[in-house]
Amino acid sequence: xxxxxxxxxxxxxxxxxxxxxxxxxxxxxxxxxxxxxxxxxxxxxxxxxxxxxxxxxxxxxxxxxxxxxxxxxxxxxxxxxxxxxxxxxxxxxxxxxxxxxxxxxxxxxxxxxxxxxxxxxxxxxxxxxxxxxxxxxxxxxxxxxxxxxxxxxxxxxxxxxxxxxxxxxxxxxxxxxxxxxxxxxxxxxxxxxxxxxxxxxxxxxxxxxxxxx
Numbered sequence: 001x002x003x004x005x006x007x008x009x010x011x012x013x014x015x016x017x018x019x020x021x022x023x024x025x026x027x028x029x030x031x032x033x034x035x036x037x038x039x040x041x042x043x044x045x046x047x048x049x050x051x052x053x054x055x056x057x058x059x060x061x062x063x064x065x066x067x068x069x070x071x072x073x074x075x076x077x078x079x080x081x082x083x084x085x086x087x088x089x090x091x092x093x094x095x096x097x098x099x100x101x102x103x104x105x106x107x108x109x110x111x112x113x114x115x116x117x118x119x120x121x122x123x124x125x126x127x128x129x130x131x132x133x134x135x136x137x138x139x140x141x142x143x144x145x146x147x148x149x150x151x152x153x154x155x156x157x158x159x160x161x162x163x164x165x166x167x168x169x170x171x172x173x174x175x176x177x178x179x180x181x182x183x184x185x186x187x188x189x190x191x192x193x194x195x196x197x198x199x200x201x202x203x204x205x206x207x208x209x210x211x212x213x
Contacts, residue, residue: 040094046104048076051136052202053160053212057195058084060156065131068150070124071138075101075114077158081132082110089127090114119143126150134158139177144187157191159184162208163198171207184213 067081072090074097081088098114105112120140129152139161163179200210
């Protein structure tokens, strides 16, 4: 599998980063899924780095405005946005990740407000329109249009996640969590594309390639 990377600018909005996630089906799916992510973050420490796409193109960020980190985990992307000067909202399904990020932001005096949210059952429910939205390593296709709608005029959307171009031994294998070839460019045809790569080999030959948009 590969990773997709795409950075766009749409009639006043540009770029998104999206993170690939995992869905468990069945009656206990919400509980099982939350427990899995809680365990992943239980012993993790902050700060965490931002995704490759945001880190590489951070010079395109505005020095003020509102940012959104979707499926933020421990908030590496949120921290990068806040340090650039943005006021940041961050959403994740794992309560402990949200708590850790809020505690760290208070200590470091970063303008980050992290909240728990079930994106797959509740949708994005954006509180405002954002100048920058970042999604990394998470893919829930019903959110794609909502992300574009949540961009402010001239906003940037950074989107980075795995794609299906290369079979992989490790990482996600469910096609629900793998972008198809050109999928992001089709989904965001109304945006002006600043960057679109589908050949990001960031984790070695056993892993999928990634897309950056």
